[in-house]
Amino acid sequence: MDRYLVVLAGAGLGGLGRYALGTWIMEKSGARFPLGTFFINVSGAFLIGLLMTMFTERLMPHPNWRLFLVVGVLGGYTTFSSFEWEAYSAVRGGDRWMGLLYVASSVILGYVAVWLGAVLVARR
Numbered sequence: 509m510d511r512y513l514v515v516l517a518g519a520g521l522g523g524l525g526r527y528a529l530g531t532w533i534m535e536k537s538g539a540r541f542p543l544g545t546f547f548i549n550v551s552g553a554f555l556i557g558l559l560m561t562m563f564t565e566r567l568m569p570h571p572n573w574r575l576f577l578v579v580g581v582l583g584g585y586t587t588f589s590s591f592e593w594e595a596y597s598a599v600r601g602g603d604r605w606m607g608l609l610y611v612a613s614s615v616i617l618g619y620v621a622v623w624l625g626a627v628l629v630a631r632r
Contacts, residue, residue, distance in 0.1 A: 514572045518580015526585045541606065542594040545587045546614055552586035553618040557625025565631045 530544030537543045556578060563574050591614060598607035 511572065511575055514576045515580040515583075518576040519584035520580075522581040522584025522586075524584075525581075526587055530587070540603075542591075542610065545590050545594055546610065548585060548587050549591055549614055550617045550621045552582050554621035554625040555585075556582050557622035558629055559625075561626040561629045566629060 526548055530548055533544040533547055534542075559574075559577055559582070563569060563578075591610075595607045595611050598604075598610060
């Protein structure tokens with residue numbers, strides 16, 4: 509049962525962080541491009557690369573740390589379903605190039621962010 513509570517607590521914190529940061533970024537940028545979701549997805553990708561590499565190559569923390577941080581916090585923080593909806597809405601609204609740019613840049617920069625996070629903490 510404790511594993512479920514650990515994930516629940518992490519997901520709540522991650523979801524709150526996603527909402528607060530995403531809203532703040534969109535208010536500050538005022539852009540058509542969904543910069544809040546984009547930033548959250550790329551930073552979440554970086555953090556999962558960093559954390560999973562730390563947990564598998566450098567540290568051997570209690571398994572609940574992985575459940576809390578990766579499954580919970582990052583699971584609540586990243587916004588793949590929001591990303592998909594925003595891309596669909598852009599295309600449906602006639603802005604196909606914005607939708608394509610959003611999908612391509614999110615996937616490419618997300619991959620680069622995972623790679624960078626892993627490289628920064630990988631054993632050499």
